[in-house]
Amino acid sequence: MPRFEPFRGIRYDVPRLDPRRVTAPPYDVISPADREALLAEAAENVVRIDLPVADPSAPDADPYEVAAELFRRWRAEGVLVDDPEPSFTVYRMEAPDEDGVVRHTTGVVGALELSRPGEGDILPHEFTTPKAKSDRLDLLRSTTANLSPVWGLSPAAGLSALLECDDEPLAHFEADGVVHTVWRISDPARVDAIRAAVSAEPIVIADGHHRYETSLAYRDERRAASPDGTAGGAESVLCFVVELVDDELSVGPIHRLLSGLPDALDLVDALSPFFAVEPLELTGTGTVRRLQELGGLALVTPAGAWLLRPRPEAMAEARDLDSSRLDVALAALDGVSVVYQHGVDNVRAAVASGEAQAGVLLRPVTVAQILDIAHGGERMPPKSTFFFPKPRTGITFRDLS
Secondary structure, three states, X not given: OOOEEOEOXXXXXXXXXXXXXXXXXXXXXOOHXXXXXXXXXXXXXXXXXXXOOOOOOOOOOOHHHHHHHHHHHHHHHOOEEEXXXXXXXXXXXXXXXXXXXXXXXXXXXXXXXXXXXXXXXXXXXXXXXXXXXXXXXXXXXXXXXXXXXXXXXXXXXXXXXXXXXXXXXXXXXXXXOEEEEEEEEOOHHHHHHHHHHHHXXXXXXXXXXXXXXXXXXXXXXXXXXXXXXXXXXXHEEEEEEEEOOHHXXXXXXXXXEEEOOOOOOOHHHHHOOOXXXXXXXXXXXOHHHHHHHHOOEEEEEOOXXXXXXXXXXXXXXXXXXXXXXXXXXXXXXXXXXEEXXXXXXXXXXXXXXXXXXXXXEOOOOOHHHHHHHHHOOOOEXXXXXXXXXXXXXXXXXXXXX
């Protein structure tokens, strides 16, 4: 089973720096405009090291080396401070979901031993899309630090109870509609209990598959360059682990935007061999919950919306997932281009503006399906799940040197 260990974290000096202003969303959801807005809030924002960009005034400077030097300088100047001892970080997020229901997620941040699928007990749950990994690898090489965690799910019963905290938090702040609360646990008895619970079961990677794969590549590089064949701190990766239960997870769907279709194509007719189609009126909130109740997906076009109930005979080879069912149907369409999009309103806006010819709204994958597929050694199609809310980058860092 995977080892899960406390570590001596590196954190912002919270009494001096507002965590709302210096932390940031995950790097891969930040646009250039978002990055500028975060830096306007605070020059010490984590995007300066986690999302480095070339400086037009210094075209010969390597942005990754610049980020690494800034990381070292912030540590030397006290912008970032080292924990006094190894610890686990308990991290709780609370926010309303798309239907306005307040959900919470509580997990623990620690160092998770790396292993490839088939080598150990780390289980990816979906395929990744082709994407350049050199950016994250270059950042690892230059900073020799984990700057943001991957997200793991643990079937360890009772883990959430071990993470209950009633003492003064290390940080408590609201950002982008999410309330974030952070505690540090260094009590030896609690550390041992958390370590034992997480290390007793396989871990399913929920989010951060690319970062996990990049960490494996970096580990292998370090092993190859080491006289004793070990990678030191790079043998593990920073990981936020949450108990795999409905109460602690808000799993949403990632919808699809369709383009590249012939203008003369009747999309409703083209999808009819795979789905029973009937008109659907889309109202305000609760659309995804309504699709769950009706037992289907929804097609959105400029002309209206339709409920798509899968035809069992056409989906015999598909997994019991909307993403798999839709893949079967789209394989029969020539030239279709698919873009992944979270949020019903975002899909409807993209179709109304002409950004996409059509959209398909999916139902969310269940916690049980995630666990069954991962344990079965299979993976879902890319972008089958959306976990919300997302941990902020900058809560804690981990030195790999």
